[in-house]
Structures are given as C-alpha cells and as structure tokens.
Amino acid sequence: MNPSGERKALASQFDVIKLGHLDSDQFTVILGFLIATKVFLTLPSYITKRIGTGAWLTIAFSGVLAAVGLWGWVGWCKATGNLGFVPSVRLTLGRVMGDLTVLAVTVYFVLVTSFSVRVFAGGAVIGLLPEFPIEILIVIVVISSIYAAWLGLETVARAAIFFYPLIVLTIVIVGLGSYRIFDIRHLHPVLGMGFPSILREAAVQFGIYGGIAMAAIFKSYLRNPDQLPKAAFTGLSVATLFMMASVILVSAILPYPENTRHVIALGVIARTVYLGRFLQKIEALFTFTWFFASAVHASTCYMVTLVLLCQLMNTRTYRPLVPGVGLLTFGIAALPTSIHAAGRLLSAVYTYLGSFSVVLGPVLYLVAKVRGTEKAAARISQTLGALIQSPEYSEDTPGQLSRPQGEEQP
C-alpha cells in the first residue's frame, strides 16, 4: 500500500463523525444532568431502603469512588489525545476487545435511557396523571429527546444550559416550600445501618455514576480539550452534591423508613409544598419542569448512544440510526410491567454495567500506560491531523477514500 493509501486507510479507521463542539460549561451541565437526573426517579427511596439514614453518606463515598474512575477516564483521554472514543478504545484494547467493550457501554446507555424513561413516566402516572396512558408518556419523552438528539450535540447542550436553572429553582422552591416539615433530626442515626454497610453499599452503588464515561465519549467534541478534566470533575462534584442534597431533603421530610414506602419520593414532597392559602397543590408545576430534566437526560443518553454506534460502524452521519434507536428504547421502556420492575432493572443496570463503565476508565488508562498507547495515539493523531489538512480530505467521505478502486481495504 502506498503512503497515500495508508493515510486514507488511517482516515477510515480513526477519523470519526463530526458533531460540532461543546464548551466546558455545556459539558459540565450535560454531565451533571446525565448523573443527577436520577434523583427525580427512584434513587432516593431505593438507596435509603438499603442504608437507612446514612444514604447520603453512601452517595458521597460512591462519588469518591466515581472520582477515581473519572481520574482514570481523564488520564486515558489525555493518553489517547484527540482521537475519537471508539478508535481510542480499539487502539488500547485491540479491535475485538475494543468493540466488545464499546458495545457494553452502548448497551448501558440504551438500557439507562429506556428504564429511566419508563420510571419517570411511571412516576408521573402515579403521582400526577393517573388516567393518562403510560405508553403515550413514554412516547412523548422518547420523541422529544430523540428529536433533540437528531438536531445535534450542540442542541442537546443548549437545551441543558437553558433548562438547568429552572430545574434547580424548582428543587429550591420545593425545599423552601416544605420547610415546615423539614427536620434535620430525622437524619439520625447518622450512620444508618452502620459504617461497614455504608462502605459496602458505596462499593455496590458507585455504578450510579456510570454516566462519567460520557467524559471520554465526547472528548473529541470538546472545543478546548485541555478543559476536559476541570469540566468533568466539576460536573461530577455538582451532580454528587445535588444528589446528596436531594437525599437529605427526602430523609429530613419523610423520615426513614417512611421514605422507603414512596417510589418517587421527591414527587411526594412536591405535593406537600404550601406557599400560602392560594399557592398550594402546585406539584404539577414542579413535575412539569422535571419532565425537562428527564428529556435532557434522555437526549444526552441518545446522543452518546448514537455517537458510539456511528463510531463503531464508522459512518459519517447518525441520523439514519435515530428511528431505530428510538424504537428500540421505546420497546425496552414498554417492557417492565410496573415502575418497581423498571426500578429494579435500572438498579441492576447501574450496579453491573454502570460499575463496569466507571471501572473501565482506570483499566483503559492502565492498559494504555502498559502498552504504550500514548505514543501510538500521538503518531496517529499527527498523521490524521496532516491528512485533515490535506486538500484531498473530505470529512464527509473518508470512507470512500479508504476504498478507492483497486486498493485493498486495510
């Protein structure tokens, strides 16, 4: 193969779909949404059921473990430079292992999207719209989210930036509006089921931070890659604090074990908000804004899924995949027979695939260090950079360049 053919083959293998760029604030916010939106789902009840009043400490310790995972992801991102996620994994683990690993991460995001949508729709039906068909709610969230994903990564990021102040504001109003029944003493005994239980559960539950893989998946779409560590750790910290605050709010208003009886605990608290005689029974307003959180979460998950599938298939556009992915997630979301079943499935996904996603970062980083992937990645980046600068390069059709007539596919 001549040098030009090699370069074209390289383009085919390592160049990835272009999606525009995120700035660091947008990156922080969508990572925050991806991790923290689960407070509007079953997380506060489920985690309190397992650890009692020490649930918020479990989230804190899980956050520390997730920070170790994120450190690995960030280190690996630095080692693999500005290459796309899937090519970087392939470069680190080899083609077969790399593709299998990416597939597992893709499955994680597909399942998280589906079950999260199902749980949120189930909660809305139980707490707000008891006569509304749940399938229609699922369709609404799926279509809205996937439409945002269809419009592109920057659209998803802008929607996240637009809605997050509103969502934070509603949580603050819910907290302040229910101050009459907020009692910090309900957080005693501080250690819940005991310190060993907290640590044990933290080791099991850190999968709830599985979304941190997004930091690496979107690494080639960051406007300033140097800001990735800061943006990612800020997103993780904010999300952790938000989840801790939500669990504390739930525990201080609905004391253990009363809070474990409610599937969507924040929704129950929203029902208790009393701002005045003519400003009560306004939970619909809060839940309405939480729809946006769910939709942004789902949009981000869709975007991640589409990026992974595109990079796996080495296509230049993700839009043909959108209907299929949408139908797939709707189908999976419609499968669980109840919100409890969906909650359990979501919990299992976090525990196994989420933990895998967190651990994967440090593992990739260690493998990259051992195999010297950093140098190979730098060399490929340099070649790819030169190719991109060359006049024969077209970002829309590098696949065609890789298979010119008479040339063997690498």
Added chain:
Amino acid sequence: MLAAFLGAGICGCYGRHELEQLSLVTILGVDKGTHRKLLATAAIALPRKMRSGDTMGSGGTSTSFIVSVECDSLLDGLGRMTTMTSRRVTTAHTQVVILGEDLAKEDAGVILDVFSRNLEFRRNTLVAVCQGSASEFIRNFSVPEETEPSDYLVKLIDSCHQELGICPFTSVYDFLVAYGTGQIEPWTPYLSLTSPIESIGGQPEEADSGEGQQESKAGDTPDKIIKLAGSAVFKKRGPKMQMVGTLDPIETMAANILSGNFSRGFLSIVMPRAPQRMAALVFQHCSVTRKTSIDGDRLNVTFKVRLTASMEETTAREIELSLGYHSEIVEQAERTLESLLSSVFTKLTAMESDILGLGMTIHGHFRTWPQWKEFDWPSKFRHTVATYDVKMFVFTSGYADSPPTPE
C-alpha cells in the same frame, strides 16, 4: 415540542375532572360503624351559596350539606356518597379530618393509608378528634363567622395554636411520620361542642332547651359552636394508633412548650404575698433546649426553658412597688410554670406517649439504626427522668410606672 406534547396531557384535557361535576368535601368525619367498619360523614361545599354570605343554617351551615354513610373504607364511603349526590364526591379540597372519639380510641390508623396512596387525599389535611361522634359533631355545629365551615375550623385551630399555644397543629403527615418512625407520637386538637354563652354562676347554659334556643336565635346567636377542649394524645401500639388520653388546654400549652412549638400564650399566677389575687403573664417569646443523657437504662432530660413575658393584668390595683417584690413575682411565675411542666410530663409518661418528640433528640445519641432499634425507645419513655431549668424574663411587670393618683 415537548411543551406542546405535554400541554395536551397535563392541562387536564385527558381524563379531565370538571369542577362543576365534583362535590367537594371540606370536612370529613370518621367514626366506628355499626354494620360496617366505618361511618364516614362529609360536609360537602355548596359554592353557589357561599356567594350570598349566608353563614348560618340547619345542618351546621347553609353553605354545605352533610352526607353520612357506613362503609368499609374511606374510598368505599366516597363511592357510597356519590350514589346520593349529583356529582362525584372528592376529597381533593378536604381541609380537616375529624375522628370520632370511639374510633380514635380503637385505632385511628385505619384511615391513614389512603392518604399515602390516593392522589385526592392530601397529607397536609389537618386532623382533630371530637368528643363523642364525629357525625354528630359535624351535623350540629354552627358557623357564626365564616361562610365555609372548614375555614372556621382551620382558623380556630390555627389561632388557638399560634396565639394561645393551647392547641397542637397536626396534619395527616404527622400521623404518618409517627406511624413510620416510632420516635414521636401524634397528638391532635380535641374538640367539643358548646353554647357560645358560657355557664353563669356554676350552672351550665341550657342551649339545647327550646327556650334557650329561641332566645339564641332571637339574638342571632348560634345554638352550638366548636370549643377547643385541649388535645387528644395518641400512642402506637403494634399496628394500631390509639388515643390514650387527653390534655386540657393549659396542659396542652405546657406540652407545646416542652416540645418547642410554643410562641405565644398566657399563664395565670397567684400573686406573691396576696394568694387571693391573680395575675396574667403574657408570653412573647419562648425557646426550649432539650438536653438528654443516657445512663444505662435510665434516661435523663433537662428542659432548658427561656421565656420573655409581661404582666398584663392583675386583679388588684394596690400593689407594692419594689424590686424585691418584682423578683418574687418572677420566682412565683417560674415555680408555677415548672410545676405545670412537671405535672404534664408525668402525665405523658404515665400515658407512655412521647408526643414531645423526645425520641427525635434521644436517637441522636446512637450512631446506627440497629443500635437505636435495640434500645427500644417506646419502652423507655415512661422511665425518663425530667429536670427543668426555667428562666423567665418579665419585662413589664406593672411596677415600672406608678399608678396615677387622682387629684
């Protein structure tokens, strides 16, 4: 796009419940049933009549009508009521649930579950217990001031709680917390019916008699209105929540002070050096700190009570003016209050009901939930030893200015 989709669903067009097709229950009374488990009584609002401002009439009030049915559960009861009304009966705007005394003594917990599950039942609905039957109570009270009976009831409870401190402010939420945690027991306002004209010369006013009724109506005075008789104290016994006793209004004020929920109220004291004379101290501010310690199986609690007050009324004009006498009054007030607090605490420990929420303070001594459960607070409460550190700051004792001397 999301807003457009959601707009179709959340605006209520789907599965809508039109307001003019609903019968709004404002007060719900629950008693033990004779043939079925419960007797549910509902005061259903008549919004059209509220506009006219007619506040009194038969059946308690002309702005509502009363329906009473025997039922197996509250939802069953609402269903049975709907068969008697032109509209669907809903509790979405119920402000107060009144428990009959018999039901409260047997098990008030039977009505709670629906508040956790059904969207139309709200946890911030107030709960009260009435003397005798809730059905009789709802049917017989008149509403002299408000157009809506539930408004009257809520304002009565609120003002007695806020201004006099002689009433607890208890919602279904408090019951549910008490049910779930075991760190606090619920207590509710205890209501009775009375004639608005107090008894004279030790003889009870015969408001029920025909003659009395005629006189009352002639003077636009209602037959019977609600009177706060104090508070009803509950205790969780296994799966049941049972009323175990009552506190009178003054005892209720003391319990409010001990639980830290007291802000305003007044206390009558015997004047030092003149036991035949009384004085009224009005409290303006109260802060209570509870310090607890565990010594083996023995529990100690110290109530550190700090109050500011002013003496606003005495039954005498000839009062000695000296700083020493002022101190005696303060000491007398502190002794009176401490004695009241002590007697109420003893009464509560005898009832074995921790309405003060001491469990919420005690469990701060434990690091883990298993340790706390093993400690078994409900069985320990009756052995708790209380000490009191009461300090009162009387700002205006009445001695700052000399009484005016007629020229």
